[in-house]
Amino acid sequence: MTDVTRTAAQLKYVQGGVGSVVRSITSKFQDGLNVRDFGAQCDGSTDDSAAFQAAVNATGSTGMIAADGPCVVNTAPVLGKKNIYWNFGPNIAIKGRQTAFPRMFTNHGIPAVGPWIQSQSPVVSPAGDAYSAFSVETLPPTTLAGGVISIFAGTNLTGNGKDAIATAQNLVATAQNGSSGNIWGQEIDVGMFAPTGTGTQFGLSLNGLGTGNPTFGVKIDRSDKSKWQFGLDIRNAQVGVNIENTSGMNNALVAGTIPTIFAGTTAMIGQMANGGSALILQRYTNTAPGGYLIKAINANNTEQLFSVDIGGQTFAKSLAASGTVSHGAQEIDKSYSYNTPSSGQVVTMAADSETAIIDPASTLAALTVTLPACTPAHDGSIARYSSTRTISALTVNSASGTVSNMPTTLAAGAGHASLCRGANTTWYPLY
Known part of the structure; x- marks a missing residue:
């Protein structure tokens, strides 16, 4: 053998x-x-x-x-x-x-x-600033009419395990103790070199199949011991967040503790904690400010219904069908001031005040009334005042802007109102 x-x-x-x-x-x-x-x-x-x-x-x-x-x-x-x-x-x-x-x-x-x-590869990426453990590139034909996918990862959950977890993709980026620098769990770069109008580009698209309603499209969560400093940070975007009701959406935004969520409400915002604010609106600048903090308009954007400008002045259009104002639409002025001046003094109306009640102890030989500022942002604002006693010599001026043809006397029980024309920052008498 x-x-x-x-x-x-x-x-x-x-x-x-x-x-x-x-x-x-x-x-x-x-x-x-x-x-x-x-x-x-x-x-x-x-x-x-x-x-x-x-x-x-x-x-x-x-x-x-x-x-x-x-x-x-x-x-x-x-x-x-x-x-x-x-x-x-x-x-x-x-x-x-x-x-x-x-x-x-x-x-x-x-x-x-x-x-x-x-991977501890010493070879850097073509960009010259990163190392790659695993690279995949798909080179579709120039005649491609369908889709192309570089990596297809999925999982299929079967059975009736109530605590089962099926994750199609789990990305882990760990900063070890003593490390420094930036760390990203996932970076998605969309290189757009084609001219605009050639299609829609998505950094991240969430969709799916089936007839059920998944719980979360995006869930941002951490442990009780570690918190995200910012759950979502959006920069360099023409529109930061765009929410459209295209598929029967009941609510666009629900934030805070909301006991009852009402369908059809675009946004519901509750306090995060007792003593906090559910919503704070801050103007852009204190130097020559302009614009609105809140503005409500009709469906075809042709009429203003309600607004609060950056100075705190409010405007509300009556919803009454006729010239008679019903009790439900009655104007309520919570900003009025009550004044008891002496002769020769000045009654200054605050920026957020519409009405000044003047109630002197007796007839006044002279009094000055200073209306709130009249600026382009205050266009259409109304300021009014009345006196329970006669004012023999009345002077009316403005904290900012000018006044036109103002009254020089005021009879007992009488009053006057003025309207601000923002185009030339001038108060004009109404009555």
């Missing part, structure tokens, strides 16, 4: 394709290693640290190492400058005292499983 025993070094391997070359069996087997080749037990009790490190040491500058089962790794393997593709089986469970291997965990502390690439 002929002895055909051969050592691994004597056996050769040829891939068989055009251009393939002869390699030793040993070299071929080293393309993919298994920690069990180096003595790992993966029985849940034996420390397999040495076997994991030996497998890394036996791998070239890049290679694949397989492992499966409950492996105890008390000392994390040191990769050096190598790139390792860990082919973890479905029964993998890395246990042990160390916390650096595997390094990736979800927000619930679940370690990453399945194929896992640890």
Whole structure:
């Protein structure tokens, strides 16, 4: 009988394709290693640290190492400058005292499983400012009429486990203790070099299939010990947030503690805490301010219904169908001031005041009434005043702007009103 025993070094391997070359069996087997080749037990009790490190040491500058089962790794393997593709089986469970291997965990502390690439490549990206562990590029034909997907990741949840969690994609970016710099869980760059009007571009598009109603399109959450400084930060956008009722949306925005959510209400905002404010509106500048804090208009944008300008002046259009004002639409002035001046004094109407009641103890020989500022932002504002006693010499001026043809006396029980024309910042008498 002929002895055909051969050592691994004597056996050769040829891939068989055009251009393939002869390699030793040993070299071929080293393309993919298994920690069990180096003595790992993966029985849940034996420390397999040495076997994991030996497998890394036996791998070239890049290679694949397989492992499966409950492996105890008390000392994390040191990769050096190598790139390792860990082919973890479905029964993998890395246990042990160390916390650096595997390094990736979800927000619930679940370690990453399945194929896992640890890359320490010295090759930077074409942009010259980043390293990449895994790159995918799809080059569609120029005649493409449908869609193209570079990476398709999904999961399919079956069964009736009420606590089951199926995640199609879990991205983990970890800043270790002592590290510095910026960290992104995911960066999506949309390179737009085509002229406008060639289609719609999305940084992120959330849609799906089925007849059920998923709970959240986007959920921003963290643990009780760590909070996001900003849940959502939008910059350099023509429109920060655009919400349209295109599919039977009941509410566009619900914020705070809202006991009852009313369908058909665009926004419902409640206090976050007792003593706080549900809504604060702040004007842009205090130097020559203009515009409105609140403005309500009709459906075709032809008529103003209600407004609060940046000076706090309010305007409300009566909803009565005729010239008679019903009680429900009755004007209520909560900004009036009550004044008891002496002769020669000045009654100054505040910026947010519409009415000044003057109630002197007796007839006044002279009095000055200063109307609120009249600016373009106050166009249409009304200021009025009345006196219970005669004012023999009345002077009317304005905190800002000018006045035109104002009365010089005021009889007992009489009053006057003026309207601000913002175009020339002038108060004009009404009566």
